[in-house]
Amino acid sequence: MTTKRSWMRTLTTMFALTGVLAGCGGNNNAGSSGTAAPAGSSATPAATAAVVQKVNFSMVSARPGDEAFYKEQMDIFMKANPDVKVTVIANPTEQYNNALQLSFAANEGPDIFFIEGGQPQARTVYDNKWVEPLDSYMDDAFLARFPEGSFSRTSQTRVNGEIIGVPVRDPRFDKVRPLYYNKAILEQFGYSEPPKTHSGFVEAATKITKEGKGQVYGFAMMGKAPAVFGLSVSGLGSGLEGGVIGYEGNTIINLKSGQFSAKSATPVVEILRQLNAQKIVAPGWENWDTAQMHQQFAAGRVAMFIGAAWQAEEIRKLNEGMDMGIAAAPVPDAGRSGYRDTPTIAEPRYAMSSQSKVKEAAWKVLDFLGSQEFERANYEYAKELVLMPAAMEGIEMSADMQQMVKVMDETIRMAPAVNTNNQNYDQFSKSISDAMPKPKIQEVFLKAVMSNEDPVPLAEEYDAKANKVIDEQIKMANDGGITFSREDLKYPDWDPMQDYIIE
Amino acid sequence: MGYGTPQQTIPAPAGKAPFSRRAELFKQIKKHRYHYLFVLPMLVFFSAFTLWPMLASWYYSFFNWDGIGWPTDFIGLGNFREVAADPGFWNAFMNTFLFALTHVLIQMPLALVVAVILNNQFLAGRNIYRLLLFVPVISTTAVIGVIFSILLNPLGGAVNEMLLNTGIISEPINFLGSTALALPTLLAVSVWKSFGTPMIYWLAGLQTIPAELYEAAKIDGAGRIQSFFRITIPMLAPIGLVITLLTFINNLDPFDLVRTMTEGGPVKATDVVQTYIFRYAFEPESGSSRYGFASAAGILFSLAVLVVVIIQVLTGKYARRSGTKGAE
Numbered sequence: 001m002t003t004k005r006s007w008m009r010t011l012t013t014m015f016a017l018t019g020v021l022a023g024c025g026g027n028n029n030a031g032s033s034g035t036a037a038p039a040g041s042s043a044t045p046a047a048t049a050a051v052v053q054k055v056n057f058s059m060v061s062a063r064p065g066d067e068a069f070y071k072e073q074m075d076i077f078m079k080a081n082p083d084v085k086v087t088v089i090a091n092p093t094e095q096y097n098n099a100l101q102l103s104f105a106a107n108e109g110p111d112i113f114f115i116e117g118g119q120p121q122a123r124t125v126y127d128n129k130w131v132e133p134l135d136s137y138m139d140d141a142f143l144a145r146f147p148e149g150s151f152s153r154t155s156q157t158r159v160n161g162e163i164i165g166v167p168v169r170d171p172r173f174d175k176v177r178p179l180y181y182n183k184a185i186l187e188q189f190g191y192s193e194p195p196k197t198h199s200g201f202v203e204a205a206t207k208i209t210k211e212g213k214g215q216v217y218g219f220a221m222m223g224k225a226p227a228v229f230g231l232s233v234s235g236l237g238s239g240l241e242g243g244v245i246g247y248e249g250n251t252i253i254n255l256k257s258g259q260f261s262a263k264s265a266t267p268v269v270e271i272l273r274q275l276n277a278q279k280i281v282a283p284g285w286e287n288w289d290t291a292q293m294h295q296q297f298a299a300g301r302v303a304m305f306i307g308a309a310w311q312a313e314e315i316r317k318l319n320e321g322m323d324m325g326i327a328a329a330p331v332p333d334a335g336r337s338g339y340r341d342t343p344t345i346a347e348p349r350y351a352m353s354s355q356s357k358v359k360e361a362a363w364k365v366l367d368f369l370g371s372q373e374f375e376r377a378n379y380e381y382a383k384e385l386v387l388m389p390a391a392m393e394g395i396e397m398s399a400d401m402q403q404m405v406k407v408m409d410e411t412i413r414m415a416p417a418v419n420t421n422n423q424n425y426d427q428f429s430k431s432i433s434d435a436m437p438k439p440k441i442q443e444v445f446l447k448a449v450m451s452n453e454d455p456v457p458l459a460e461e462y463d464a465k466a467n468k469v470i471d472e473q474i475k476m477a478n479d480g481g482i483t484f485s486r487e488d489l490k491y492p493d494w495d496p497m498q499d500y501i502i503e
Numbered sequence: 504m505g506y507g508t509p510q511q512t513i514p515a516p517a518g519k520a521p522f523s524r525r526a527e528l529f530k531q532i533k534k535h536r537y538h539y540l541f542v543l544p545m546l547v548f549f550s551a552f553t554l555w556p557m558l559a560s561w562y563y564s565f566f567n568w569d570g571i572g573w574p575t576d577f578i579g580l581g582n583f584r585e586v587a588a589d590p591g592f593w594n595a596f597m598n599t600f601l602f603a604l605t606h607v608l609i610q611m612p613l614a615l616v617v618a619v620i621l622n623n624q625f626l627a628g629r630n631i632y633r634l635l636l637f638v639p640v641i642s643t644t645a646v647i648g649v650i651f652s653i654l655l656n657p658l659g660g661a662v663n664e665m666l667l668n669t670g671i672i673s674e675p676i677n678f679l680g681s682t683a684l685a686l687p688t689l690l691a692v693s694v695w696k697s698f699g700t701p702m703i704y705w706l707a708g709l710q711t712i713p714a715e716l717y718e719a720a721k722i723d724g725a726g727r728i729q730s731f732f733r734i735t736i737p738m739l740a741p742i743g744l745v746i747t748l749l750t751f752i753n754n755l756d757p758f759d760l761v762r763t764m765t766e767g768g769p770v771k772a773t774d775v776v777q778t779y780i781f782r783y784a785f786e787p788e789s790g791s792s793r794y795g796f797a798s799a800a801g802i803l804f805s806l807a808v809l810v811v812v813i814i815q816v817l818t819g820k821y822a823r824r825s826g827t828k829g830a831e
Contacts, residue, residue: 097571098570098571098572101571101572102572105572120791124571214667214674214675217658223680223768223769224765224766224768224769225766225768225786226770282658283657283658283674283675283677283680284656284657284658284660284675284677284679284680285680286677286679286680286681286768286769287652287679287680287685287764287765287768287769288680289766292656296658296659299659301658301659430569430791433791434567434793434796438589438590438591439590439591439770439771443770443771446769446770447770450682450769450770451682451770
């Protein structure tokens with residue numbers, strides 16, 4: 001009995017060892033760049049016939065279904081391309097860039113990867129030489145799939161003039177700052193449509209708050225953090241004198257003069273200050289974040305607010321049947337003299353690694369990710385607008401989304417980016433941002449509204465300090481060998497009423 | 504040999520001392536190997552999750568580092584200088600100390616009074632009161648923060664609705680949105696939330712005072728107030744120093760309450776050092792994280808706390824020494 005057990009143990013151990021050894025010493029070419037079985041190997045004829053190239057695809061898993069969606073899409077791709085085997089590697093958003101950095105540092109970078117983190121990260125992957133320029137891979141047929149300007153010289157798909165990634169989403173969805181309004185409340189107080197001008201907006205908000213007698217308020221803002229308060233400023237300010245970008249950030253540059261110009265936003269800050277001083281704004285807004293705004297708006301206590309596009313869906317979750325309207329934010333009484341700016345209509349999303357040993361196969365995957373078929377699937381899954389309008393045709397779009405698209409078309413135009421003239425700016429833009437006077441300008445504006453202070457002298461004082469910081473940082477950059485001057489921040493020929501595209 | 508039994512030290516022969524000492528050390532380690540084994544997990548976790556982050560943050564504080572990859576941009580004391588020059592840091596610093604001081608100066612005396620009342624063995628249902636006062640301590644702070652935010656909301660919040668409906672106020676009170684009221688409101692919630700902790704400490708201290716002392720005082724004609732000031736307070740003084748230190752240190756970290764109720768707003772009126780650090784490390788206004796800067800802020804704050812604690816400990820020692828001399 002004992003002998004029998006001992007034999008069984010020995011056999012089991014041998015099987016296990018065989019498995020382990022096979023796993024360790026198996027196909028040496030089976031890495032990320034694994035290719036065909038070597039010539040002269042003892043592989044079967046069927047195996048040698050199919051040369052399978054292995055592609056690793058590193059992606060960001062921001063939502064629970066993201067990984068499954070990409071795996072499903074890669075399965076579709078692999079059915080059509082049996083010679084490519086794609087392995088999807090999902091990372092949570094917070095860990096993604098660090099994981100990517102470590103993998104490249106270890107020379108084990110993926111063949112295809114997400115560019116996560118907007119323009120700064122696009123610059124990082126380019127400067128670190130992780131990314132393979134795609135210009136030579138993209139033929140006219142590929143480029144023609146995308147809207148005009150997607151790969152223009154001013155598009156963020158290019159860094160230093162080279163295309164670094166394939167876009168998918170319409171970035172205007174993140175940029176638009178619509179006016180949300182409760183149609184029923186507006187009608188109750190005698191307004192058949194939302195206000196279109198600043199004075200009309202102030203009048204409607206005032207009337208609703210005063211006649212609402214504490215039950216309903218004409219307007220509210222989100223003041224818990226300076227950044228969310230910035231949504232109101234950028235929304236109401238999107239029709240202000242053109243040439244100024246960055247109301248929402250902390251680097252407000254007038255691209256006509258190349259100067260920091262917080263003062264340009266003060267007409268809007270002044271409107272908000274007056275509304276708050278006269279107790280027109282819903283009480284407690286100073287401590288509201290987006291969630292509280294959604295609750296109060298969905299509960300019918302607030303008639304109007306200015307927010308971001310994604311908030312429509314959140315409000316619907318709280319009150320699906322509410323009579324919600326979405327419109328362009330009011331513009332100055334004298335009319336629109338500018339737009340909400342976007343420096344690009346396309347952002348690089350999927351990139352190829354410069355370290356990849358299977359670039360042809362990797363390009364096949366990128367070609368698929370840049371196809372109308374994939375964009376359509378992406379739109380159906382994520383409900384985020386994609387770049388190719390044709391990809392969304394035939395798919396039922398919610399009334400809110402349809403309205404949002406109209407507002408995007410009406411209120412957003414392409415503007416130069418701060419770095420369009422000279423992309424060396426990216427090498428020290430973070431230093432400028434970090435060195436900006438504290439408290440940052442958004443906080444200065446929020447405080448001005450809350451404490452009823454005239455924003456103009458505050459902005460002038462801030463502008464003087466901020467411009468000094470920019471000069472110092474440019475000098476430091478120059479001393480460090482970076483070529484850049486104030487002139488590079490100026491775009492005197494740009495017409496803010498037109499799209500700015502340089503092919 | 505039992506635990507605690509003094510061991511005889513045998514002098515090592517000249518020239519062989521190091522070897523003998525090492526041999527003795529190994530012998531001791533071997534003898535107590537299970538003790539070391541049981542302590543090992545704690546040491547590993549302490550090193551990984553406490554010691555290493557502490558040391559790493561010292562290292563990071565000398566770099567301009569956004570948290571991606573390994574820090575390479577060495578800037579010396581640049582982060583420390585920037586933190587020290589930022590009025591926002593000192594505002595957060597003052598608010599943090601205000602939190603701790605409020606608990607020491609308001610919560611502790613109140614807790615003592617309540618503890619004395621609850622220590623009365625003739626008080627009916629005193630255990631129920633103790634339990635009710637202690638329940639907030641074991642409740643999740645984040646949940647309490649969210650609930651109070653809803654209750655105190657000027658628009659539809661239960662507290663304002665009640666005050667408005669009863670005619671006590673004519674317009675809602677902006678508890679958390681006003682720069683004047685937000686911090687006092689947070690302090691009040693925090694004092695209520697952690698009230699049970701010093702109360703339990705005081706109760707423990709009160710139960711160490713021999714009942715005979717009160718009986719003797721009563722025979723001598725002392726009233727309740729006299730007994731309180733002449734017996735209770737002096738007898739509680741030694742433990743009172745410890746409670747003061749614990750209360751002070753425990754309340755130097757009001758992150759979860761501030762984060763859930765105001766996020767440091769409005770316009771930084773309730774900002775504390777922890778929310779300040781969090782903002783620079785994880786929710787940067789500039790768009791990219793500043794781990795080096797946040798680490799420098801954390802280190803400056805911990806050094807300040809260290810100084811305060813040293814002062815507190817030295818004061819305690821001095822007080823005890825003075826008390827002993829007085830007794831002599």
